[in-house]
Amino acid sequence: MTLVQLERGRGDPRRTATLEEGMNFAAVLADSRGEGQVLPSPPEWTEPPADLAEKCRRALYEVSDPEFLISLVDLGLIYGISAHERSGEVAVRLTFTATACPCTDFIKWDIRERLLELPEVSEVKVEEVWDPPWTTSRISDRGREILQDAGIAIIG
């Protein structure tokens, strides 16, 4: 049986995934990432974004949480964005709903992919933060409405 090796940098064998040929890893991953999921439209903006950080924040309304049908911004996971206008380097401060969140890598990947679609962005760094702890009180009113329409009531 042929094996496909996916190198994940630095040539360290521990960082090498070995998969059976025919196993469509990309498809599995894409599915796990929630591609195809219909995310509610982002808010309608009346003003253009004031700066690159704001432009990035707006873009993240198009990145869904893998478990809830709302954006990372509406879920309250984005704790801050800083952006260097000239170099295009962007830093995102991100938290998760739980320390055992099973989707941390997917979420970070989705953020990077979406922001790198912006022509002004050259590099994205995602910093994991836990303070202050996330609670449901961080879900936006818009997020609550969307969840409520989907039959999910948020307490707190």
Next chain:
Amino acid sequence: MTEGRKGYAKPADLPDDVRDHLGSLLIVLADNKRLLGMRYSDWLLGAPALEAGIACSAMAQDEWGHGRILYAMLRDFGYEANQLEHEREASEYRAMELLDAPAGEWPDLLALNLLLDTALSVQFEAMAESRFEPVHYKVSKLLDEERFHFEHGRGWVTRLGGTDAGREALRRSFRPVWEACLRWFGPDGDEAGRALYEAGITDRDAAGLRARWLERVGPVVELARLELAELDGGGSGVWLSRVEPSWDGWDPDVRRAARGGPDAEMLARVRGDKNRPLLMD
């Protein structure tokens, strides 16, 4: 953070001895979290109630989530996170000796849930205002999640303690765990505990941590009439243990009273041996 005192942003900023003690403590905590998660996971099915199994599932995941954060922090202490998580031998693990073997009966698991898990939380609580910022900024999330673990343990112990048979089972299971947890904080005057306290990394030394643990678990074991703790008769509000721990074989470096570690099967699961080919960044 401790008001008026400078914070430490990274391990390199710490005095050498404090850095060594803190790095060692974080490994101890990470290993305990990893092994305790395994013990909770043993009860995902087969607990006395379906709800208890679901709770064990959630608690197991929490412990592994906490372990993941702790192992990642150790990178900055010069440890190789992959090696720590995936390549150590059983004897290198620094989890409490109680976690070497599965909890045989449900009351054994409850002893780990109420006593051991709370001991770990007390150690984290002592770092809530730590001058070491990477810990300080993570502790409140961990403790938020741990509140439910304590409530689960307290609920079950109170319930079982209400019957003669349940109380007897709890007494048998709790006694060895009680003694091990008292010991786990280290003897009064423990060098590492004192160094971390004096540097503002923790807000209590070993004796202070043990007293705080007794404050947390004392009222629960007393309510269940397990004869392990009592309130100081002088009206001080201090909880006293009725049991003195033995210090035979105590090794302060690994915070264990006996060398050992998980058995081969458990070691393979803890290290994720079967997943090794799939490890990725």
